[in-house]
Amino acid sequence: MLTFAYPWFLWGLLALAGPLVLHLLNRRRPRQLVFPSIRFLRRSQLPREGRRRLRDLLLLLLRLLLLAAAVLLLARPRWQAEAEPVPDNAARHAVFVLDSSASMGGWDKLPRGRELVAEALADLSGWQVSFMSYAQGVLREDPLATAPGAHDAAMAAWSVTALPGNPDPALRRAVALLAGASTGRLYIVSDFQQGDWSRVYDLVPSEVGLHMLDVGRDGVENAGVTMVRGVELPNGSSRFLVTVRNFSNVTLKRTLTVRVGQERQTKELDVPPLRSQRVPVVFSAAPAGSQAVAELDADGYELDDRYLFWVGRTPPAKALVVLPPDDSADSRLDDFFVRQAMLAEQDDGLARFEVETVTTDLLFGVDFKAVQVIFLLGSVEMLTVDDVDNLRAFLERGGVAMATPGRSPAVAMRALRQTSLYSGQLQGMINGEGLGIGKVEPDSVLGELFAAGAESDLYPFVIFRHHRLVPDPSAQTVISSLAEQPLLQEKIVGAGRLYVFAMGFSPSWSDIALSNSFLPLLRELCLSAVPADYGVLRLNCGDALPQLTTLLGEAIASSRPIDSSVPGLHRLGDWPLEINAPVRESMTERRYAADVRTALQRDSAAAAGVGRATPGSGGMPARQPLALWRWLAIVMAAVMLVELLLRTALKV
Numbered sequence: 001m002l003t004f005a006y007p008w009f010l011w012g013l014l015a016l017a018g019p020l021v022l023h024l025l026n027r028r029r030p031r032q033l034v035f036p037s038i039r040f041l042r043r044s045q046l047p048r049e050g051r052r053r054l055r056d057l058l059l060l061l062l063r064l065l066l067l068a069a070a071v072l073l074l075a076r077p078r079w080q081a082e083a084e085p086v087p088d089n090a091a092r093h094a095v096f097v098l099d100s101s102a103s104m105g106g107w108d109k110l111p112r113g114r115e116l117v118a119e120a121l122a123d124l125s126g127w128q129v130s131f132m133s134y135a136q137g138v139l140r141e142d143p144l145a146t147a148p149g150a151h152d153a154a155m156a157a158w159s160v161t162a163l164p165g166n167p168d169p170a171l172r173r174a175v176a177l178l179a180g181a182s183t184g185r186l187y188i189v190s191d192f193q194q195g196d197w198s199r200v201y202d203l204v205p206s207e208v209g210l211h212m213l214d215v216g217r218d219g220v221e222n223a224g225v226t227m228v229r230g231v232e233l234p235n236g237s238s239r240f241l242v243t244v245r246n247f248s249n250v251t252l253k254r255t256l257t258v259r260v261g262q263e264r265q266t267k268e269l270d271v272p273p274l275r276s277q278r279v280p281v282v283f284s285a286a287p288a289g290s291q292a293v294a295e296l297d298a299d300g301y302e303l304d305d306r307y308l309f310w311v312g313r314t315p316p317a318k319a320l321v322v323l324p325p326d327d328s329a330d331s332r333l334d335d336f337f338v339r340q341a342m343l344a345e346q347d348d349g350l351a352r353f354e355v356e357t358v359t360t361d362l363l364f365g366v367d368f369k370a371v372q373v374i375f376l377l378g379s380v381e382m383l384t385v386d387d388v389d390n391l392r393a394f395l396e397r398g399g400v401a402m403a404t405p406g407r408s409p410a411v412a413m414r415a416l417r418q419t420s421l422y423s424g425q426l427q428g429m430i431n432g433e434g435l436g437i438g439k440v441e442p443d444s445v446l447g448e449l450f451a452a453g454a455e456s457d458l459y460p461f462v463i464f465r466h467h468r469l470v471p472d473p474s475a476q477t478v479i480s481s482l483a484e485q486p487l488l489q490e491k492i493v494g495a496g497r498l499y500v501f502a503m504g505f506s507p508s509w510s511d512i513a514l515s516n517s518f519l520p521l522l523r524e525l526c527l528s529a530v531p532a533d534y535g536v537l538r539l540n541c542g543d544a545l546p547q548l549t550t551l552l553g554e555a556i557a558s559s560r561p562i563d564s565s566v567p568g569l570h571r572l573g574d575w576p577l578e579i580n581a582p583v584r585e586s587m588t589e590r591r592y593a594a595d596v597r598t599a600l601q602r603d604s605a606a607a608a609g610v611g612r613a614t615p616g617s618g619g620m621p622a623r624q625p626l627a628l629w630r631w632l633a634i635v636m637a638a639v640m641l642v643e644l645l646l647r648t649a650l651k652v
Helices: 007-025 049-075 109-121 148-157 168-177 329-343 360-365 385-396 409-418 452-457 518-529 593-600 629-650
Strands: 002-004 077-079 092-099 128-134 138-145 183-190 208-214 223-232 238-246 252-260 263-271 276-283 291-296 306-310 317-323 353-359 373-377 400-404 425-440 462-470 476-481 486-493 496-501 537-540 568-572 575-580
Touching (some): 007 049, 049 629, 092 109, 092 168, 109 148, 128 148, 128 168, 138 148, 138 168, 168 183, 208 593, 223 252, 223 291, 252 276, 306 575, 317 360, 329 353, 329 373, 360 385, 385 400, 385 486, 385 496, 400 518, 409 425, 462 486, 496 518
Parallel strands (some): 092 128, 092 183, 183 208, 317 353, 400 496
Antiparallel strands (some): 002 077, 128 138, 223 238, 252 291, 291 306, 425 462, 425 476, 476 486, 568 575
């Protein structure tokens, strides 16, 4: 039996009418000419109209054949041999793979799935049937059974979880169960959400009948709370920034309610399509350690309408200032200005810092794992080999280090070059009044901070002197002088960043430390090492719990087991832990069931509808089909060659 993988391409055969119509329209019509006696003309000199017509017809047929072969090649024809009848006593197995991921909890998908399963079971009389539910992995597996009562028990046990979906393990297990069956069918019951089904390919053999039971709905509306971040204000109140995401293609009106203790606030929102909206909410009294919740009015998918969070003051990040042991005036001033900038109170949600100062001779006793930011103020040349190794490990873990020149900058740079941390060099000194900042790279870490109107806060400051910095080719120049000399370079090391300054922070170098721009400049460089959720562990349902014994340098006491499969608020030792619904399951984009079938049985007969068991077929095991596209390709090549030779011989 001849079948096609992509039968819709056969409509292209209609294009064959085009050359035929053009041929008929362009036929030469006979013209009547008055001609004298032709008795003196030789017979060979008479026009050979019959030969010309034969030539044109041959070329037309060859071109039509070439076009038809191209269309058939795109349709991917296959020859499927007739299946042999299966004896009545042959093993006939069917496996139902049931989606229990979080997205199945909305829009009545689960009841619809049970209805489709019941309809399919009506056509499986006498078959052995197995049920398997999945989320991140296989959740439940019911053994093969023929008794209807077992089917009812499996349907009753089918429920929805708060976990993201990963059908791969369940599909592999289902295929393994069907391996010994003479006739096998696989039924997939799912909403085929894009996030869950974007990475499944070539899992189902062609001899397995694949049935897609789609319970999803297109065009649904959904909005959810995806994040809540809070900061304690100096006046004792607390401000929370609630992020609401619209996963739909239309603007949604939603009511947001935030409850902290006995206090609650409500806001009306208009969330643009496929966008997030950040809503600030201020509470006059929000006791630290309180449990709070941000809720939207319910829609079709309620799991993401509720976000649980802790109220508490974010613990300070830790900055380490490393000074040379000589205790010079410049070193003391650098330390003073850095401490003032890092310890300044902020009310905009930026992380607070606590600062510790040590000299290089005492650095061996410092735990770098308990630090987020390191300031090497004129002290790089004093680091030992072990110190540099610890610095590298610190940077690769995601830390931030800032280095300023000391008394022997050439020695300092040599140590960094030898360890491949930084290949730039500090050479000589550039002195002179009027030196200033000329450019901040717009695509750098400081580009947004000092863009547009903010440029005037940084550019007027005078630089009295700075070292000539020969840049590292693999680093980015963040700030340049008016003479286009690099003043600050950023080198990415693992997950961290190393910043090299061509000058120090004391007033003997410049007056930038006395300006209002110094604090935000240092903070912006530091915050890359301090994530937005610093001090709070935030997980999605199903995420593995971190196996931590220390957090931010402090020991974590053992706690009772935590169930991460459901939303909730917990404590990991004394540290707050928030578990909420996975954002991926809130997305409304779906894959078409037909596309998923094609991906699962790619380049197989099942993708084209061959070898797929149909209700009431009685079980006909599919044979491996014979692909014909290679032969069509050979035919096309042969036709093209013949057409070329014919045109050459007839001098067309």
